[in-house]
Amino acid sequence: MTASAIREDWLAAAVGRLPDNGLRAVRERALAQFAKHGLPDKTMEDWRYTSLQPVVELSNAWLSSAADLLLTPSSRPEDPVKQSEDGAISRAIDAHWLRFLNGRLLNGTSPDPASFRIGSPGPEVRELLIDDGLSSLNAALLHDAVHITVPGGVTVSRPVGLLLANDAAGHDSVGMSRILLEVGPGAELDVIENHLTRSAAPSFAGVVIELRLARAARVRFLRLQECGDAQILTSRLQVSVGQDASLRYTSIDLGGALVRNEVVADLSFPGSDVQVNGLYLATGTQHIDNHIRIDHRVGPARSRTAFRGILHDRSRCVFNSKAIVHKGADGTDAAQSNHNLLLSDKAEIDTKPELEIYADDVKCAHGATVGQLDEAALFYLRSRGIDVDAASRLLTRAFAASVLGEVPVAAAAGYVAGRIDQRLDLVVRE
Amino acid sequence: MTAMLEIRDLHTTIGDTTILDGLSLTVGSGEVHAIMGPNGSGKSTLAQVIAGHESHVVTAGTVTFFGRNLLELSPEERAREGIFLGFQYPVEIPGVNNAYLLKAAVNARRRHMAQPEIDAFEFLKLAREKMALLDMDPGFLNRGVNEGFSGGEKKRNEILQMAMLEPRLAILDETDSGLDIDALKAVAKGVNAMCSPDRAIVLVTHYQRLLNYIEPDHVHVLQKGRIVRSGDKTLALELEQRGYEWIREVVNG
Secondary structure: OOOOOOOHHHHHHHHHHOOOOOOHHHHHHHHHHHHHHOOOOOOOHHHOOOOOHHHHHHHHHHHHHHHHHHOOHHHOOOOOOOOOHHHHHHHHOOOEEEEEEOOEEOOOOOOOOOOOEEEOOOHHHHHOOOOOHHHHHHHHOOOOOEEEEEOOOOEOOOOEEEEEEEOOOOOOOEEEEEEEEEEOOOOEEEEEEEEEEOOOOOEEEEEEEEEEEOOOOEEEEEEEEEOOOOEEEEEEEEEEEOOOOEEEEEEEEOOOOEEEEEEEEEEOOOOOEEEEEEEEEEOOOOEEEEEEEEEEOOOOEEEEEEEEEEEOOOOEEEEEEEEEEOOOOOOEEEEEEEEEEEOOOOOEEEEEEEEEEOOOOEEEEEEEEEEOOOHHHHHHHHOOOOOHHHHHHHHHHHHHHHHHOOOOOHHHHHHHHHHHHHHHHHHHHO | OOOOEEEEEEEEEEOOEEEEEEEEEEEOOOOEEEEEOOOOOOHHHHHHHHHOOOOOEEEEEEEEEOOEEHHHOOHHHHHHHOEEEEOOOOOOEEEEEHHHHHHHHHHHHHHHOOOOOOOHHHHHHHHHHHHHHOOOOHHHHHOEEOOOOOHHHHHHHHHHHHHHHOOOEEEEEOOOOOOOHHHHHHHHHHHHHHOOOOOEEEEEEOOOHHHHOOOOOEEEEEEOOEEEEEEOHHHHHHHHHHHHHHHHHHHHO
16 A cells, blocks of 8 residues: 555546647546556555655645646747757757657647658547556646657658657646657658756656557667656656567666656567667666566567666666567567666665566576676776776776667767766766 | 896785795896796786785785885786786676777876877877787777687787887786697787887796797796796796606705
8 A cells, every 4th residue: 555645636637627639538538547556556566666656746746736827728838949958969869859848749740741740649549558557647647649650661761859858847847748659561760769857846757658560660769868866757668569570679767866667568470579778877866667578479579678777876776677478479589688787885776587488489588687897807907007997987888888889779879878978977976 | 226026025815815925036127037837826816916906915025116116006007107917817898999998008108107198090000010910900909808809819919908008017927828829929929029128028827838939038936825946948848848746846855
């Protein structure tokens, strides 16, 4: 039992005040589901190490005081990237940038409708994924749901960038985003999901991205999370992978106070190939939790999950990946790994790569390590005249570098490397 | 005149075990020494203690380098002073570029000697020159440090680092172990090219084989943490013929 919960009467009142833009029915359904699920708590296996109590407190404060101020259209804020340096990524990386502020899409037209379209919620909105407390809360408080479609056979030349900014300054401390991405048969798309924060006040963002890959679609997906010190973020990527379709995904967590990232991939067709990689850097009292679930429902299909973490100070990280090879999914090839570098004896990692296998003919592997800097490597570098601090930084960077070699969106690789370096400088110096 | 390296009555422990047990050795500029001995006699420990490995505790004795107390210096300070250890087991460091390490190492030493840093062009030219001498593919520069290198490639890489760093004292720990004859010749060629009146080379080796290619001025036999016999290169040949058992008998009377 949680100590406290989100006040459902306040939530219902807020939902009632949201604009009637075709999402009303789905919000009502979500509200009913939320009443059923509630937010997950530590009694649930998938939430043993991560408490959403800060979400409850922040949400209740917002619902009780400020919700009515910001749920009116007049509070629609200005473009987040025009005046602020958080537009750095949109200047550095040539992409079709879609700008969201507190869950609201600010520029809703596609610059290139032949290669991809941006729609307002259509009939498919009724099918929005609502299957647990967080996805219910997300759907209940949605202003918009954004539907991006790539027609079959199209290779989108520039990446589609999702710039998801949060700004708590205008009492807008809670914001929900929902994005549906449908990639047609044989189409190719690069996606960049960037999370950032514009204000120092505590805020909570909930993001759900539903990605559907049709037959032989290929998607390269980069998630770069650079939230501020006081932001709570829950993000989820739900992927259905079509026959012979492939996903190359890399997640990079650099910021945030409390972050939970979930990737759920459903492999229901043969020939699918999914790679889910990640890197998390944490310091101070940051809490970063990555949960990956891959359902192999048929074979042959392949999945790879490889995450690395660097933890400093009193930070705490959680890694859990589960590959479930369902009955009959013969020819599955699944591997998972998680390696962690602890730079402080007060940092903590809870890691669990898991396999559940109900099929006979499978190839599966998993493993996790937790360690400090390699003393032998440190001495080797020092014996070449590199001072101990520089040698430590070099080895820490080297540890992260294996993920950098795999950044799936080529246009973003240099930018990402620079951001990781900047963050590492901060993390390692402390 | 002050000797380059002066070790007097050195005692060291690792954990509760005594390894070096009253070792004394003097090495002068321009000399090539070979330290031989059976497994477990303390050869590698001696090499590591000179380089500053912190797992060894010096319990008694002194080590000076041109009169300066070496034991108070960190490993990186020793390297910048011109001490080089060629590792018996060079460490693989994926993600750290071989060229980057080489350049950083060269510049650390140059800064220490108040010399200007090496520029990229000069660095590449020098590295390629040294690699040609060692029969190394220049592609090795762009790989991770020792990452996926064969045994022979790792040892050549050690010699390359030595050649780039131009140390005053090079200690090569079992540089010959695990090498085929071609690699051994390449390594020996690299070492011989380094011989100079300003430099001393200490070869730590179990077998005499390397000494067919690099001729030592002095040969020392280490046993149970101390030097039990010193001589010229003929001592190595005698050891090869008669085995370490012979030394044990001679020493124990």
